[in-house]
Amino acid sequence: MSAHTPQTSNHLPLEIQERLQIADYATANSKYHGKGHLRTLRQVSRSFCAAASRALFTTCTVYIKDSSTNNSLFSDLNVLHQSNLGQYIRTLIIEWRPPWDHILTNPDIIQQWINLLSTSLPGLVRLRRLEYQTIPNGTPDQENLSRHFANLLVHCLNTTHAPPSLQEIDFQHHSPQFYDGDNHTLYPATAQHIPHPVIARLRHIQLSYTSSASSLVEREPTAIFSLLRHARRLVSVELSGQMDGRNMTAKSCPSLIHPDAPLRSFTLENVSVSAKRLRGLRHFNKTLRHVAFRGVSLTAGTWEDVLSELGQLEGLVLLEVEMCGYEMTAKTEVAAAVVGGLVPSSEIATSRCEDLTALELCVAAVKRHRNMIGYEAIPQVVDPFGRGIIVC
DSSP, X not given: OOTXXXXXXXXXXXXXXXXXXXXXXXXXXXXXXXXXXHHHHTTTOHHHHHHHHHHHTSEEEEEEEOOSSGGGTTHHHHHHHHSSGGGGOSEEEEEEESOOSSTTSOTTHHHHHHHHHHHHGGGOTTOXXXXXXXXXXXXXHHHXXXXXXHHHHHHHTTSTTSOTTOOEEEEEEEEOTTOOTTTOOOOOOGGGTOOHHHHHHOSEEEEEEEESSOOTTOOEEESHHHHGGGOSSOSEEEEEEEEESSOOOOSSXXXXXXXXXXXXXXXXXXXXXXXXXXXXXXXXXXTOOEEEEESOEEEESOHHHHXXXXXXXXXXXXEEEESBEEEEEEEOSSOSSOTTOOBOOSSBOBSOHHHHHXXXXXXXXXXXXXXXXXXXXXXXXXXXXXXXXXXX
């Protein structure tokens, strides 16, 4: 409400004044306390219903739930499609929930999913963020089905059915329980299927792959690093549990992401990638503020190459390097394993002193950048994608 609201509302009937007070409270606190107030407001009038619905249904979670009744698998999505709630949703979370006893016995399940997507997606006119979570702790067949659903969903984003305002995607995949790579074949990860026009309009992309059996270094090959060069609007990237599907060994490098992108934050966790790819971050000298490498292993090149480039980024003010190192098969100019073994470091497991020297110089450069712009005095702003704090 504006600063003048209390003066003008005094001339309204008492009932309306009370409703306005509820609206102020519910809107300000809807994330934690105001759900009940918003539901009450929806019953006042059509205008109140629309205003309250925009706050109440900003984030919506729908579950894909298996049962012996074929029609109930997509019951949440059916409700969404048959109502007018889709017009209010800004964040849609699609999540698989157990049990899955009958999910593989329905012969029409794929066509039902395609039909629902084609009818439901166009109604999500305000949708900004789309999240999808595949089956946790499922069998290989169940995980494959949920991945197939994810890939069909991604394909629909490149059709006339796509939500017009979509800017962010977050796909979370799981390696199935008791997975044996010798006896089971998983469908390619979602990153293999993201159409170039979809990548080109995204502002945030988050792709993660986890395992319930979880070895820390278990990673899945994807093509996302090759696709990012089409991402001309990206602000934030978060990738985890992945292995670059293409080996790159040359020293010179193109931009990792489209050079026109306003990239501000780049995070890798439990990822295998070449130094050449990471050196492509040098194209974001002014815009890139935050870089995080956690459990990243280089398949080629050296950490000295990567950190030397990062230290020259004038805008970089936040750097995280934890538990990084080299793949056992890494192709480096200097062998990763030499007499004397690894140099003790919690940041990079390496036998190359040059890597650790480059890290020290990079950290010092980042501190200089922070001092030059008076970073400590700048009010921190909330990450527009809702996952933490970034600098303005």
